[in-house]
Amino acid sequence: MTNVIGQHVRRKEDPRFLRGEGRYVDNLPFEGGLYLTFVRSPLGHARITGIDASEARAKPGTQVFTAEDLGMGVNPVLPFIGVDPGMGRPFLASEKVRFAGDVVAVVVTETKAAGEDAGELVYVDYDPLPAVTDAREALKDETLLFEDLGTNVASRKPPSMTDEELFDGCEVVTEGTLVSQRLAVAPLEPRATTAVWEDGRLTVWLSSQTPHADREGLATALGLDAENVRVIAPDVGGGFGGKGLAVEDVITATVARKLGRPIRWVETRSENLVAMHQGRAQRIDFKIGGGRDGRVQALRLSSLAECGAYPAIGTMLPSFTALMASGVYKIPKIDVDITVVVSNTPQTGPLRGAGRPEATQVLERAIDAFAADLEMDPAELRRVNFIQPEDFPYTTASGATYDIGDYEGALDLALEKAGYEDLRAEQRRRREAGDPMALGIGLSTYVEITNGLGEAEFGAVEITGDGGAIVRTGSFSHGQGHETTFAMIASERLGIPIEKITVLKGDTDEVARGTGTYGSKSTQIGGAAADKASGEVVDKAREIVADLIEASPDDVVLDTGAGRFGVAGSPDVGMTWGELASRLDEEQRLGDLKVETEFQAAAPTFPFGAHLAVVEVDTETGAVRMLRHIAVDDAGTIINPIVADGQVHGGVFTGIAQALYEEVAYDADGNPVTETFVSYAFPSAAELPSIERVEMVTPTPMNALGVKGIGESGTIGATPAVHNAVIDALAPFGVRTVDMPANGERVWRAIQEAAATPV
Structure with a gap:
């Protein structure tokens, strides 16, 4: 097998799911x-x-x-x-x-x-x-969840600079608030x-x-x-x-x-x-300043976050928001302060992005608001401020060191695919005609962090008696397609057909150790571990073959196309994996072709991309309809485009859902009012557009495969693009912001309130 990586391979998992043969906890024998x-x-x-x-x-x-x-x-x-x-x-x-x-x-x-x-x-x-369910009310400490402690504040990181220090020299300063609402997983x-x-x-x-x-x-x-x-x-x-x-x-x-x-x-x-724990629940005030030429000089984010009734992982997620505050832009001065409070709601925790979506949401909203104040095209403002390819590795003022990127290249691909100038022309036509169906165009250029905790992952490979292979991984697939992706990685290195490779995961007696799957880290550490173990098995096999055929190990090579070891220059001398495994099995030495290893990344990776959303807003009713969504998501080397496309599609739909549909809500007494899918606006495929995905590949130097994470990128890029598109459609009415989900009554009220506000 050669050139397996990058091929469109149908998922090995799918037949059992399509036939209803999946084995879930509830249908196991009991x-x-x-x-x-x-x-x-x-x-x-x-x-x-x-x-x-x-x-x-x-x-x-x-x-x-x-x-x-x-x-x-x-x-x-x-x-x-x-x-x-x-x-x-x-x-x-x-x-x-x-x-x-x-x-x-x-x-x-x-x-x-x-x-x-x-x-x-x-x-x-x-x-x-x-009861207290609003973070601003919880901060007042008038209704205490833990009376003995005398406060609802679970954690706090104060600002490090005054506004005078931060925005000194800025010609234009723009302020606003982004509410990343509470969502159900x-x-x-x-x-x-x-x-x-x-x-x-x-x-x-x-x-x-x-x-x-x-x-x-x-x-x-x-x-x-x-x-x-x-x-x-x-x-x-x-x-x-x-x-x-x-x-x-x-x-x-x-x-x-x-x-x-x-x-x-x-x-x-x-x-x-x-x-179940819920996600997001951050209210972030932003202040962004810079010159009239559009160059951003300073940014302040003030996050007020809820961690629910009992602090858990959600308490630390705003720190990822702070880390990624600079986004794809060169911003010399950044200050982020964070306050996390308890409230009479479920705990907060990770939800497809875990603190990183909020950073992009608030930053991209701030960039669009700054562009509006400068009367500058939002695409051009982004272009002026991008970190350039020659700057990498690049350390931001918020403390993240990015591995590699081409942010302007991603934006150019999105604009070209969308036909940006034609869209703006159509938008002007509708505005001049007084068309009640307003067109909105929203941009989002983003960078995110994957394997943000810098974890290692376990991988093991062993050759079976028939010349197949078993890959054990401490990573875990709950929809990501590891059984296919990791088999492809091993197949590329071993030269064994994918159908003869079994991937085992999820059983702590079968797999020695592992970290599991979250933070879009599976392939970049779990896949890298499988690749490393496969390579070590090949090295072991070369030594054994050399001994068996009385050759130097340095002269033994593996023809991955044929799955056969041979001597360089003497193609007739050698043996296949099946022949080697059969011989070792007879000699009870098959264990010699087994390797356990661990891959430790030197640093996280930073996937990036650009999204462009086109919406139509009925200005008489507030209804929003998605027309198009263009997604450029660069996750480095793509092992299987089918799997990558699926991850992007699911991620984008999650992002659109936050922008337009979903919100967990509570009344003043702490009663949930969105406890079923009747009241929680979980969108179906009928409400979502087809995704226009544009491939872009910038391999990372952080692993031999060049792979970065892909599972959360679509979500991170999509939400602010759609949110910005809605506000862009409403700009002629004087609307500066609409809280998410920005659809229906909330949009209609924003139009009415703007009309009633004296200019």
């Missing part, structure tokens, strides 16, 4: 097991004055456990996020609930349906308390857990992105050695940052140990929408 149902608080903030489970316990085959029964205490605050330990989340609430969805009791029954019925018979007496498959104890060892099947990290977390929470915990992640119906170890998983394992029976919990859709 003999002799019990079903767990959580009783959750319907109130956003209240004291618990009593729990009466007698009626539920009276039902045959029903058991009920409260915090007092299980004695699990508090799930510790992650030490690296720097939050007061007093803000830790109780596994089961006993004195107070802090969001609608907090767990107050556990019901265990013989069937899932019985659990739903019995859960309604657990009566909890609540003394309602005032909404994976197709909600969370699911099955826990089984045998001889003191725990096996847990999880719908997860991070099996090995989950094993460590479960071991710590349950007081076990890690080798006494096995985590298996089967097929997973989407993660997007939402699938990792949660309190529900630890409770399920605890109840299984207590009862000595297998226990399964499967989340309902409505439960998922109120209990």
Whole structure:
């Protein structure tokens, strides 16, 4: 096999999914097991004055456990996020609930349906308390979630410069606010857990992105050695940052140990929408200044973020927003201050981008607003400020060191594909004609960070007796296509056909270690590890073949096209992988063709791109319709264009959804008002345009493959392009901003308010 990388190879995973043969937690065998149902608080903030489970316990085959029964205490605050330990989340609430969805009791029954019925018979007496769901109100500390601490502030990074210092010398300063609204992760498959104890060892099947990290977390929470915990992640119906170890998983394992029976919990859709962690939830004030020639000289971002009722990973995500504040532009002075508060809402955490989308959203909005004040074309303003190709590696004023990029090249491709000048001409025509269907054109040029934590990844390759190969990876696929992509990487290096390569993942007994999949890091470290291990197996095989045919290892070469080792200059002397493996198998030496390795990247990579969105806004109703979306996303070397296209398409749709449709909302009492897909505006394919993808490849020097991440790029680039397009359409009406989701009534009100505002 030669030239495998870069080919359009159909995903090996797809046949089982298309035939309905995927194996998810909820459809795995479950003999002799019990079903767990959580009783959750319907109130956003209240004291618990009593729990009466007698009626539920009276039902045959029903058991009920409260915090007092299980004695699990508090799930510790992650030490690296720097939050007061007093803000830790109780596994089961006993004195107070802090969001609608907090767990107050556990019901265990013989069937899932019985659990739903019995859960309604657990009566909890609540003394309602005032709730706070707006970060600005939480910051006032008038309604406290943790009274003993006297504040709702979970963490704070103050500004380092005054405005006078930062904007000294700027001829024009533009201000505004970008609200990156709270979003639901909404994976197709909600969370699911099955826990089984045998001889003191725990096996847990999880719908997860991070099996090995989950094993460590479960071991710590349950007081076990890690080798006494096995985590298996089967097929997973989407993660997007939402699938990792949660309190529900630890409770399920605890109840299984207590009862000595297998226990399964499967989340309902409505439960998922109120209990799974949610994303974004940042309100960022921006101030951008520079010269009348368009050169940006200074930027201030002030982020007020929510971390929900209990601080977790979401507390640290604004730090990624701060790191990426410079975007694709040379900005000499940048200052970012961050305040994170608790509120009576679910925890926040990663959601397809994890802090990086917010940076691009606010920066691209600021650039467009600055361009409007300068009466300058937004494309030209971007061009004036781009970091240039010869500047790389480039360290920004916000502290990120970019590996490589061609930002102007990406913008040029997007403008050419869109027919930018023709679009602007059509826009002018409509405006001059007073057409109520306004045309909006929005731009976004972005850079993001992948493998931002600089993690390593495990990879192993072994040759099988028939001359095939097994690749083990600590990375994990929950839709990304690793079974195909990693097989292609190994095939390219080994010269073994893709169909003879099996990729194993997701089982901590089968794979020695791993970090899982998040932050768009799979191929650039997991794929690189598979490539490295494959190369080392080839080197081992060359030495063995040299010994068998009495040649020098330096003279033995692998013809990857034929999958055959031979001696340079003597093509008739040698053997295929199958011949070599068969011989070693007979001699019980097949283990000599097995390598375990780890790839440690020297630094993160920084994918980049440019998006252009075209929208039509009905100025009489506020309705927004997407007409076109052009996406230029540069992720370095593309292993499989089919997989890359799929990642970009899904990412772009997620980005459009934030710009136009989705928002998690709560009323003043902390009650969720978007707890089903009837009220949460999750768009279907009918609301979304075809994606016009333009390929651009700038390989990174950070790994031998030249690959960067691709899973979140589409989302990061799409949202600000669409948001800017809506505001661009409304510019003649005097509209300067519209909060997302920018559609319908919100757009209509912006037009009315602008018309009523004196000029």
